[in-house]
Amino acid sequence: MSEVSGFQYSLAIIAVAMIPSFGVMAQPLSLSELQRLSQPVNAALMQRYESNPAAMLFRDSVSLSSFAISGEYDRQDKPVMEQLGDGSDLLGVSAGSYTRLGAERVVWGNASFVTGTYRSVRWTDYIDYNRVAPYVLGDEAGGDLSTRSYRFSGGYACGFSRWTVGVHAAYRAEIAYRNRDPRVKTVVSDIDIALGGGYTVNDHSVIGLNAGVNIYNQNCDLDFYNPLNEINTYTLTGMGTYYRRFMGNANKNSGYSSFGYNIGFQWLPVSGQGFAATIGYTGYRMEQQLRNYNNLTLGYTGNDIIDLGISYRLQFGGGIMIQPTIDGNMFRRKGTENIFGSSAGSSYDRIGSSSPYRFESSHFGLSFPVRFEKGNSSMTLTPDIAYESEKESYADPLRRLGASHVISGFDADFSAVSGKSWLWNLSAGVSYAKADPKEEILTDLEPDTPLGQCVLSNYSMLKADRTAFNVSAGISRPVMNFIVSLRVAYRLTDYIGEGLRHGAAVTLAAEF
Template identity: 30%
Template sequence: MMRKELNIVFLVIFVPAFLSSVWAEKKDTKKEGTPVLQRITENSSVYTSFFSLPYNNPVMKYRMYDYTLNEVSVGGDYRNESLPIVVQMGDGFRYGFVDVNSFINKRKSSMWGKASYRNGIQKNVKWNETSDYLLLYPYVMGDTLGGDFKSERYYFGGGYTAESGRFIWGVDASYSATLGYRQVDPRPRNVTGELDFTLGAALTEVGYYRVGLSVNAFKYKQKNDIKFYNEQGNVTLYHFTGMGMDYYRFRGEKKETYYKGHRFGGSLNLLPETKSGFTVNVSFDNFRFEKIISSLNELPMAKVDEYTWKAEVGYKQKNDNRFWGMKTNVSNNHRKGTENLFGDPANDIYPLIASAQQYSSKQAEYTLSGFYESGASANFGWAVCPNVGFHQVSVRYIYPMRTLDNDRLNSSAMVRIWKQIRRALLRVDGQVRYSASLNSQLQLSDIVDKKTLTPLYCNYRFLSTDYIFLQLALRSDIAINRRCALYVTAYWQRGWYTDKVYTDGISAVIGVAF
């Protein structure tokens, strides 16, 4: 029943969104005679996308791209790991998807939209039966058996921003829903929902800059239930609390849980009106969620309080058909986990007697990036983008005391070359990424149950080692006429870790741009 309802919701939103984007594109008069290959080239340039943080504010998307461009595509993603890098997320996946993306640039306004459907399998997931692991860790439910995890995800969202004198206002909203399940024991059935809303305002012509402010609200929920049909016995279910620990009192039979959470945040932005010049952007948000065991009369087992702030400072310049820029990004994240303690139940109600903050995870990242892009001729261009950064991770569990620390030096370089030959546009992106572990330490005390430490040891093995990734992406656009083009993209990735562990990833997409 839930799958049928999600399909109905998706079709109700998807079809009108797609038709309205086509209608709006036809009504648009801004640069309507520009050939589609030129619109694709300029909207996807490194110069346009180099700054990232300001565009979380919808008013900064006003004239973000010079041209209206819509894309409809279908494709597939595949990834395989010889050993799971994060054991709770499995050792690979295969997905098929359909995407619709639209950006419409009008004279006094801009609007955008996205709708997508994804269906596939996450392979060999162990020690985790909860969807959205990276959002909800460490308070997930898991077991030693696991297996392939099937999922369907629906997403739709969009935004609008308009200018009125020196004032710009904008709004962006999205909703996504996921259905995850397995048809053999253990049989999780997870239903998630995410609602995201951002409101922004900006003042233009402050010197040569636009000054913006945004506020954001996010709501999350997940129903996470597990069933067993095997009459000969079941594996033990764990309610994990981090660093190889679990809530021992509720092991085994408590198979029905749900999560509810919300996030509030905001940003301040300074962006050049001409796209060339300095930018300064700062964002902050607070995310909180609670894990509740519904099979224990809605028992609130644990909660998370997380604070994240980010900053981006940069400069970019356009000189004729040559572009260059530099920026630095800083981010800091602190996640605190609190466990609730309960007395003996009375009438199936567990009285809350105390709370203790047991888990803490801190992450900090500092990155310096640059780019140089050349499009000196009408049908040829290239770009290079180097990047270097430092990443720190510090995880603590208070009692029994457990600590994990890791410092990494990350670096990457991307090279892009594109060439237009008559009605065809060819683009090649190549990238190499290298990450070195500078310092890693894992300290454990009072080990009672070695079995629950298995995922911690597996993940730490790859957190503490060096790795290198090679990536290659190809895209070919063939213009049907001045307004429409067919395109094909292909992506390949190969990663190497120590001990001959490797990862492979490929994807292929076919679509139409207009």
């Protein structure tokens, strides 16, 4: 697909996503409504409704649609993880709509197209590394990956009596490629389907259950234009280990397939006030397949994810609101490698398996946002503290790495409507993460080799103390039946003693 046709295709998808919003054009969005929707506490609460398509009926009383063009810039003095590169340059166009069709019906849709470059990606010939690791094909040379990504989704919810039902579907397609040896062409398809139900307990609360499935596929073609190159491709198995039997350039086509499922429970307020709680579980098995070896499954991972969130909103006289919030997630990955005996051509007999690889991570945070409102102005102050942990291990040879961080932070957000024609927004935040490295065991790792250096470099970034600072500014103004907004943001992270990471984003949007 050419760049021109790809862009035309993305515009067609975005036009479809905007269809639900056409019925609300007669009632333009006001600046005060946009100000309320963009406040941090409201944006965070609305995300909880999005976990269940049935709960979307109660997400908000206002219809909102948008069209946006955005650019993102990311640079790292030293890669936080070499498999993810040392930065990116991305340009995107997107549209979204949440439209109320009445008191008991709501429809929504989103679509986006993103193109750009992931810089200096090494030791993986795939994208979505955090999803498919550790069983990847990779090489030392690496290089920039060009990408084009299409995403669209939509859903519908309706209520009858005290019951609510909803359905949601999403699709993502992405292609990434490299124009130098090793020349990679990777294609991803990712489908989600979810169903949900809800029951209104009383005038203030609704409970809900949701369930969904995910189907994921990634296919990677590898080619070398220079037949005399000395670039070796490794079948990596985690923490610097690799399957020597399949090392080299004989396998030039491989990929992943997975089937996943998720379930969740919610207790949510009908009006935004009061108690909110969500918990969800996601599980999936990701298989790596070597196409040139008769679709041999070299390894697979079993993955378990638990997410939870609890908050309670209290409104006081004088325009003061508090919303103490607890958020957490836990992730566990178990890697299994198949063992093969004799071969007949490109077919191999599987004679056993072992599960030497483990990865675990967790994050728990407590925040206490306080919002002050007076007239057309709003100020939200949010102190927070969090604990995060990451552990990775391999059984033979024994390797074990890990680190935890205690993170404290403070964010401030200010918005104001002036002259009934302008909406101003300023926000800033700072955080500090203190590291506690775990015992380091790297049996038989060769630190002078490029692969050994990759393991050590990634670990040095993981166990570093870090400080982060972010600032953003936005301005919005009504133009005809639209509100045109310009937002800019900048983030700086200092991995103390290792390097800096800079990130910036610019978004121009029309909302209605």
